[in-house]
Amino acid sequence: MTDNSARKLRILTPGLGAVSTTLMAGVMLARKGLGKPVGSLTEYGDIDGVPLTDLVTSLDDIEFGAWDIFDESAYEVAARSGVLSPAHLAAVEDELRAIRPLPGVFDPVWVQALAHADHIKQGDNLMELADQLTADIEAFRAAGERLVMISCMSTEAYLEPTDVHADLASFERGLKNNDPAISPSQVYAYAAIRAGVPYANGAPSLSVDIPALVEMAELHGVPIAGKDFKTGQTLIKTILAPGLKSRRLGIRGWFSTNILGNRDGEVLDHPDNFRSKEVSKLGVLDSLLQPEDNPDLYGDITHEVRINYYPPRGDDKEGWDNIDIFGWLNYPMQIKVDFLCRDSILAAPIVLDLARLMDLANRNGRGGVQDFLGYYFKSPQPTYAGERVEHNLFTQEEILMDAIRKMAAG
Numbered sequence: 001m002t003d004n005s006a007r008k009l010r011i012l013t014p015g016l017g018a019v020s021t022t023l024m025a026g027v028m029l030a031r032k033g034l035g036k037p038v039g040s041l042t043e044y045g046d047i048d049g050v051p052l053t054d055l056v057t058s059l060d061d062i063e064f065g066a067w068d069i070f071d072e073s074a075y076e077v078a079a080r081s082g083v084l085s086p087a088h089l090a091a092v093e094d095e096l097r098a099i100r101p102l103p104g105v106f107d108p109v110w111v112q113a114l115a116h117a118d119h120i121k122q123g124d125n126l127m128e129l130a131d132q133l134t135a136d137i138e139a140f141r142a143a144g145e146r147l148v149m150i151s152c153m154s155t156e157a158y159l160e161p162t163d164v165h166a167d168l169a170s171f172e173r174g175l176k177n178n179d180p181a182i183s184p185s186q187v188y189a190y191a192a193i194r195a196g197v198p199y200a201n202g203a204p205s206l207s208v209d210i211p212a213l214v215e216m217a218e219l220h221g222v223p224i225a226g227k228d229f230k231t232g233q234t235l236i237k238t239i240l241a242p243g244l245k246s247r248r249l250g251i252r253g254w255f256s257t258n259i260l261g262n263r264d265g266e267v268l269d270h271p272d273n274f275r276s277k278e279v280s281k282l283g284v285l286d287s288l289l290q291p292e293d294n295p296d297l298y299g300d301i302t303h304e305v306r307i308n309y310y311p312p313r314g315d316d317k318e319g320w321d322n323i324d325i326f327g328w329l330n331y332p333m334q335i336k337v338d339f340l341c342r343d344s345i346l347a348a349p350i351v352l353d354l355a356r357l358m359d360l361a362n363r364n365g366r367g368g369v370q371d372f373l374g375y376y377f378k379s380p381q382p383t384y385a386g387e388r389v390e391h392n393l394f395t396q397e398e399i400l401m402d403a404i405r406k407m408a409a410g
């Protein structure tokens with residue numbers, strides 16, 4: 001078991017891609033005074049005047065570890081991803097080169113765009129692969145650090161829960177029988193929880209959002225959270241929609257479209273993988289606007305989300321929103337939002353915050369779904385099936401701060 005008094009925290013990421021390497025490089029640059037960790041609440045926030053940095057692990061005490069299905073160092077990935085400038089990368093090149101991914105658990109049926117991957121664990125069944133991940137985790141733990149796992153791997157094909165996901169006993173049988181409905185991200189989540197390592201899922205894949213793994217997390221007292229980092233378009237949506245609702249302005253339609261040219265965009269170009277993202281992005285408006293309680297204003301909304309893979313853009317995503325609203329006497333108006341964002345620049349501080357806060361929750365003995373972290377997710381994981389989850393960013397921030405305040409008070 002982890003020594004909670006250990007000073008260092010190691011952030012383990014299944015997936016050594018654009019987001020995770022941007023996080024790593026950013027932490028290294030901030031430590032050297034060559035960049036500021038902008039966008040991180042745990043760096044810039046406070047509770048009743050007490051800086052959150054007093055409650056969480058210092059940037060100086062953060063280490064990294066990763067798994068990936070391609071054998072490239074964090075430096076090679078960061079250079080290829082084109083998020084950070086050559087000058088920034090040069091300043092931390094040696095540290096980034098030292099981070100090499102362990103072989104991943106992978107099956108191309110879940111991410112067909114990466115079928116050519118070649119850095120993959122081999123085993124007779126999924127339980128054997130989980131055991132190999134456990135051995136990796138224990139090797140990391142041997143250095144005496146606290147551990148937390150944040151999944152930054154590619155979006156998996158859309159998955160509806162089946163019987164194998166219904167309870168822990170069925171899930172463990174499924175791991176031994178190679179059940180085709182168990183995805184690689186679920187094997188990572190299982191291995192993490194079994195080893196007492198908090199697990200958060202940044203991708204829209206179902207992953208830990210299944211009864212079997214919730215049961216396991218509660219049984220082992222391990223924090224879990226998900227899913228899908230709330231970064232660009234959905235962040236703006238969950239800022240704007242509560243404002244329009246506050247003024248009781250009506251909404252007839254919300255059309256959201258994106259162009260994106262990184263590997264994430266390439267994976268999401270496949271309909272099975274896009275479906276996971278679409279489901280995650282679509283849930284937001286209904287929950288925010290509650291059309292059943294406001295039929296005149298929100299009872300007849302058309303909500304569409306599109307993502308197009310467009311290589312020239314790389315990581316610099318452009319997200320357009322066309323919002324058809326109406327006011328007094330139903331007179332129509334339009335709002336256009338064009339967010340020229342940088343995907344990984346928005347996601348990196350979220351991974352840092354999640355890692356620190358999942359660790360804080362773990363040190364406070366909070367097992368199971370950490371609903372106070374819904375602030376960070378497009379599709380916050382409910383604590384029980386059918387629970388109405390909060391999407392309003394400002395309400396989410398209050399819930400988050402309240403939970404941190406309680407943990408700080410011990």
Ligand SMILES: NC(=O)c1ccc[n+]([C@@H]2O[C@H](COP(=O)([O-])OP(=O)(O)OC[C@H]3O[C@@H](n4cnc5c(N)ncnc54)[C@H](O)[C@@H]3O)[C@@H](O)[C@H]2O)c1
Nearest residue numbers: 015017018019068104153154155203229231263264343347
């Ligand atoms: N950047 C954002 O704003 C944002 C927002 C929300 C969610 N996300 C999600 O975060 C994830 C990471 O995004 P990214 O831009 O870094 O993508 P990326 O494609 O650059 O990185 C993903 C990495 O995961 C690896 N991978 C795939 N399957 C794996 C497996 N089974 N085991 C280990 N590694 C595996 C890939 O090889 C790749 O290196 C994606 O799922 C994305 O949808 C990103």
